[in-house]
Amino acid sequence: MIIRSGTTLWRALRSDWPALLYFLALSLLAEFIYEYTHLEHTALPMLPVSVLITGMSIFLGFQINQCYERWWEARRLWGQLVNVSRLFGRQVTTLLTPKRIAALADEAQATALHRELIHRQIAYANALRIGLRSGGGVGEEGWRILKDWLGDDEIERLQHARNVPTQLIQRQAQRLAEIVGSDWAEQQILLQIDDSLNLFYDVQGGCERIKRTAFPDRFRFHTHAFVWLVASLIPFSLIQTDQRFDAVAIIMETLLAFVFVTIERLGSELRDPFENHVNDTPMSALCRTIEIDLRQQLGEAEVPAPLDAVKGVLM
Template sequence: MIVSRSLNWRQVLFYSWKSMLYFFALSVLVYVLHHEFDMSSLSVPFNAVAVLGTALAIFLGFKNNSAYDRWWEARKIWGLLVNYSRAWGREVLTLSLDENQSDNPELQTWQRQLVYRHIAFVHALRVFLRKRHDYNEIGEQWIQTTNDYDDIRPFLSREEANDVLDKSNPPNYLLMIQGRELQEAYQRGWLSDYRFVRLNNTLTEFNNHQGMSERIKNTPFPRAYSYYSRIFVYLHGTLVPFAFIEDLGMFNIPLAMVINFIFLSLDQIGERTEDPFENRPGDTPLTSISVTIEGNLKEMLDEKNLPAKQLPIGGVVL
């Protein structure tokens, strides 16, 4: 997620330089043909381009609103995951008890394992959602250090970690293990009927959070929006130099570049917002949220080795 108030122009140029090069070359070509070769017929009525620009602006606005809704829904899902993770830690530590022994080391070890396994689930879900696009156009080194399943190993035993990573859906399998652990605690008398159901309901919420995230991940933004918006932007951008060449001459070149950059930017904003789990600079900051959950749960266990807060890298929080 980009948190800097100003954008990095490296990122802007990375996405737009090819298109802007095309618009620049076209504007220069139109000027040369019109003024050097006296091809005055190379012009388009300004009103036609203005009407097309108005329609395009409305279309891009609708597309960007829909894309932002997907991004904001992803952020709300992971915001709920933060809340339920804190609730899970509190419930595990306060609802499970041994009536025969108030200070049972075995129960305390079990509680710690459930909390740590949930931290592993959060990190595994982050990697699972991002794994299909394990790249970042601006800095690949970020991905190599923040999006790897090895991040879950410190929270599981070696055998359990190997078993989990052998599955096609590691986060879902971790929830299955958590369910078995709750059943075992119920059979041992550490959980009453109500407390068992309460913890199991919280566990179900984690299934819901994963399912909602996968729905966004696996359902592409309607391709017609992306396809036609790109065509319309290039069509409009191609006609712009022909609309001003009669009146502006050489000044038509910078004006056409500015107009085309505005519409191209609107199109690119939608393209980079519609899929919030691709590990790009503007996506939902899953790493930062995961580290926040890890720190909160470790603090509930009265541990001191809390993870450092994720600081922005180049104005981007991952």
């Protein structure tokens, strides 16, 4: 995700300069043909092009709204994951104690349980991040990351899972069921923590819905083609009012066409927020935030620093 201070003119134009040069060349070509060949029919009537521009604006408005909604929902879901992870860490460290849970004989056993559950939660956040970016699988690099938080036996069991994050939450529930007794007070504690586990599934399901629900392909293709077609007609529809070679008119024609193409490109960049592009949800930074907060809830003094933006981009 591009942070506010990282947006520069060079960053904005770095990927768009070919389109800018294309429309500049097209505007120069239109002016040259009309001015020096005196082909009157080179100029297109403005009214039909204006109607096409109006239709294109409707398409672009719909696309931007839908793409931004997907992008913003992804960011809200990951913000919810951070907050619920903090809630889960607080519940684990304050409710699962020898005074409240009979199966916990002493503080050492309770601390070991806290460490297991919280490390598994950190693994869950990273597994979800890796799965969303890769499209499903964890991969060799992903398993190396998860080994920092999970035991070898659990890693071996997860190797056969089709959905690793789902199985991690399932294991959390199983461990809680093993520890918490049938006493009414202990069951109330279990219900509270179980509500947090349900919220993790809600977040995961929302992210998977965004990831697996593709934007309508025909709408995407036709919008892209329509924008480039109409934008390419703009220089030929504006030259009819020029009586001489006008540099200002060329610049205006270029910028007008470029604006429409840039808006369409922006919608395309926001459409899939989990692809690890510069405008996508900064899941790596959010996973680091979860790790820091949960490890400090365990009482650890030495925790890693938050991830910093690199050249204005936070991943």
